[in-house]
Amino acid sequence: MTRRTTLALTFLTLTLAACGRPSSAPAVTDPQTGTVSVGSSHGDHALAAPGPDRSRLPARAALGPATVRNAARLSTQALPANAQPDVVALKVLILSSGPGDYGLEAARALLAGSGIPFDVLDASRAPLDMAALVAPDGSGRYQGVILTDSALIMDAGDGTYPSALNSAEWDTLFEYERTFRVRQLALYGAPGSVPEDYGLRYVAGAETDTTSLKLNAAGRTVFSDLKGAAIPVSYSYTYPSALQSVPGVSTQVLATDPAGRVLAATSTSADGRERLILTSAQNPYLTHSQLLGRGLAQWLTRGVHLGEHRRFLQVDIDDVFLEGDHLTSDLTFTTPFRMSGSDLLNVRAQQDRVRSNYPAAPDFRYAMMFNGGGANTAVPTLCTDSPWLTRDLLSSVARCLNTQFDWVNHTLDHQRMDVMPLSTATTQIQQNLSVGAKLGLRMSRASLVTGEHSGLGFMDPTDDGTRNDDGTAGPKQDLGLGRSNPNLLSAAVSSGVTYLASDHSVASQWDAQCPTCGVPHPLNPGVFLLPRWPNSVAYHVTTPAEATAFYNSLYAPGGLFPYWDRNLTYAEFLDRESDQALTHILNGTPFPHFMHQPNLRQYAGGKSLATDWVRAALDKYSTYSTLPLNTLRWDDLGRYVQRHTAETKAREAGTLSGRWDRRTNTVRLSSSAGTVPVTLTGASAGAPYGTDRTAQFDLSGTLDVSVTPR
Template sequence: MNRPTTLALTFLTLTLAACGRPASTPAVSTDDTSSGSVADAGGHGAGGNGAAGHGDHALAAPGPDRSRLPSRAVLGPATVAPGLRVQTLPANVQPNLLALKVLILSSGPSDYGIGTARALLDQSGIPYDVLDASRTPLDTAALIAPDGSGRYQGVILTDSALIMDAGNGTYPSALDSAEWDTLFEYERTFRVRQLALYGAPGSVPEDYGLRYVAGAETATTSLRLNAAGQAVFSDLKGAAIPVTYSYTYPSALQSVPGVSTQVLATDPSGRVLAATSTSADGRERLILTSAQNPYLTHSQLLGRGLAQWLTRGVHLGEHRRFLQVDIDDVFLEGDHLTSALTLTAPFRLSGSDLLNVRTQQDRLRSNYPAAPNFRYALMFNGGGANTAVPTLCTNSPWLTRDLLSSVARCLNTQFDWVNHTLDHQRMDVMPLSTATTQIQQNLSVGTKLGLNMSRASLVTGEHSGLGFMDPTDDGTRNDDGTAGPKQDLGLGRSNPNLLSAAVSSGVTYLASDHSVASQWDAQCPTCGVPHPLNPGVFLVPRWPNSVAYHVTTPDEATAFYNSLYGPGGLFPYWDRNLTYAEFLDRESDQALTHILNGTPFPHFMHQPNLRQYAGGKSLATDWVQAALVKYSTYSKLPLNTLRWDDLGAQVRRHTAEVKASAAGTLSGTWNRSAGTVRLTSSAGTVPVTLSGASSGTLYGTDRAARYDLSGSLDVPVTPR
């Protein structure tokens, strides 16, 4: 029996030092430290590898670079240049026909709002186009198809005036007056809603019936929805939402002839932070007065409701939320780090611990209605199990040679058991026969123990075999640590023997590491990755977090974390050592970020994290509970937990749908007069999800239906 590769602290230090942070994109601002693209705690905001760790021992980075958050995203007074020619709409307009697609209007390459606009739509799978208004004219041909139908069902402005910083103290709009008039006429004629993600409300280029209150600008406040706001953001509760690191223009109502304004949210002083507004010509608009960023809590919490309002709830794709937690290395011994930062005797989960995990899992389901079906996925290594033991459901070690294996027999249906290979060997350089044995014999152990397994799924030891490796590895030391630090050599350096062994063993879904840049799709952050070397293998990325792989108690967890990120640590980030409560608060912020983005990517921890360090408590369950407390404070939507085989199928289906939409082979056209959407696939059978379908499955207050589509299909819809 082999146990997971031991990482000496000196080697871990080298690995940590090798990890970088992604670059950020400058914002339009009077302060060049602002940014519209910020790495989250895993370092994934800009697509880089910001995690600290090694293989399946990765740690999330401590937090975002606060100097790059949009706390100084200042909007100067907008000016609109006169247009040369006002365009008229073509005579053949069909205002009741709209493509199910959204237009994002951007002010240019330094636009700080573009990341939020993309994320808002990506997280629901809504197709969109981006028009850089600083470079591309906006004319009727961009908005109306040759047959007279509308190209877009909604319009997002990254800020209400599409301001550009000219660098000379002026802030011209990226659209001239004729282009604004063309946009407004399109919105009026086709009854298309407009969302301004950020604004300092005034009268240019149009009036929302609001004025920002001079002197009230702030970077830290909170937002509370009123009754009208809760109707728009129907997935949210009434709790105040923190608005931090975000430049905000608290505003007041202003009476404007013909304009009707409905406040949706206010700050603690009653000033307006969000409102809908109907223009004098009948157009519907929604404006936010805080800067947005896809990794800030307020942006993420508001995102789903904004998308639903903009599209009237009828769109391609769907936004669901998930809570997936994997525990690696079950049955094996693993490293154990004490609170004094020394390695001690290896730790192996006990049968008593596993019995208590079931109790903890049941308690989470009972105490948090948001997670009624939560279950851990246990990634097991059968080389550490004993199949010749009786089934035991009690803490009776004298009745068996291995209580953990006996209890696993008893709890065979209580968890999602997933193949983690027989011995946790590194598979970067491994012959086909050995790789096949490692996969298939582990399934055999699971079968003998009677485990209810996700047989089509596999997690390799250290996520090995996928090109994140020591380039000098010759495969002769697969039970030991690598000689040198691992490098991201790309999926092209994956072990083809592993891929072939996986496919021949019935594996379709292979876990990858989201902290490794090549193992997730930066162009489609909600997608999985079809393996480029073997189409039979589909990668599902997993998130690391900051619960280290070798800690079992709160003191151990915080001691190691502070040794890295405390003021005296290797990579100082915090101004003091965090307590365990502060550590969990920080961790739950990042967990909330990942949950709200609507992807089912799992978070992964390790078997020492399930040790019952006190009655009914473990580090892993503390982490889950902290995430659920925070999520339940804000959201009404239930969280889905899928078995790994179903999770893989979900991610693969979503990926195929999004890719088909992006390629233009999957589309939807809304015929509002008929009350139907025509779905069309021009490239064979593809999966499609239609939100707003009248006969769809209810999730929260919204319905969505799924189809496997070939050709065209008309579906009745019920708009919000």
């Protein structure tokens, strides 16, 4: 067997972070990161690699034959006399085999995706005794246990693969699970009889790193949002297995490969413990891990846990009412493009068709990030394509469709706000709101997107604020949020803005420790940042030919940064893009993806690049899942993410907790640090979402809530 290696699959995006008119500024490459900045009159556009780093995709990540060291049972590992086996904390224990444990990141991501608090115990360094599992009052510290692999093996480097737990520690764990009726999830295993038997044996010679997983009826009960489509299992070492009759062990197959061999199963041990094992390695960036994650979390917790798993589809369109660069399919710039009133009417029709064609997206709507300096407020309202009746059909149609989209302030003129006086920043924000009001737009007034996400410290350090309508003299650098423009922040707050868009491709503008959280601005507590995802639909293209020509000029053979072995077709381009979108959706990140107004051009009947992207993402998502996708207006999204962030930080700090008494099916929620928001999945009176019920509370002190376990 080979030494275990980390399964790392990093999906990188083509980042087109701004918009503007043509520029002859050269491309500048950062030799440390490989990130490329392409100049434009409105700023630079960071371009990252178009796909996974192939050097980080190991062909094999195999498990060695596990051995368990013998140890005499210690009296201190016996159950305490005051044990309360019906009472457990709403928290999960992750058991890790130590440094290099490839399953740890996957376990963390699985729980974080549902907001479930957890502890990690490095079994190679810390002992597992009953004190680690049972609280002083006799209640259980954990409602579920995750093993990063079924035997917690370590590579000793001498051809042996000892378990990180000795026999006494395994016995202690099993005794806790049996007594407190705690389920155990093994994220990966080569099924055998060590340290315990699941009633499966891996089929020698069938090992693979590419297969597919298909759920049976029992599997669809566990993974309640998934359909019957085969799920790809790629870049993941897998041990297809067969059932093995074992006295006292009852095994239920959940999923199989194309040959009918077992890839997932639940199993009840001879002493009554409930276990679930997967025979493929997991990684938070792999499709099968993302699709299975929600169901695994629900099974492990019996559907009762702090936090929730919720999915989103938010799409922003920047620069509405302005002209923007237009790159043709022969890679030359032509007359600047401004979407027409006819385009906007068609976008409304496209949006309606998305809602009707995709049950998973019943509330989908675009957010229109508008720049009122390009609008005309002295025009009539028109709901038809009649340009001869108005001086600006786009403004007239916007009046008609004032409630059909979420209209969001993008400043009056899209000026760069890195170095801008307070008075100018205030004018740019407030006058744009005034234009929106004159047009009758239904606006998210508490939200703001600055041009190029400027004013947040990602800037040209030599910028002196004298050329805010032009491109920067030098490339932008991430100087951190501490270099944000305080005038912008003050102007935003005084204008009623709370939620400010940031750029997810800039490291300082999102929280790597909490991928689903927003960021309270460190310089102004009245401003809360919502990161936005870039994508590979370039800001200056309007047709499939233009989109693929630009993309291939970068990443096809002969391009600036060749990656693919051929020019991609538009269908291949959308397939890759929908993979990226699917990753973000399944991870539960509530952040918008952003594109630009040229991407809404009706290039053919009822078609635009932006809606092609949306439909490709929904086609892929709907192939696998029925869980509805949320689309919120920006002000509502901001409130949701702000609340979610406060709750997550309180759980991580240990000031927010839950304790489940299974005799009465009551959860006692507790806050020890003032009033905090709390979400409880499994609440009997909660609002339905998919097959779950969730309830939200503003908690100070304690609150008892009735729950209904699955």
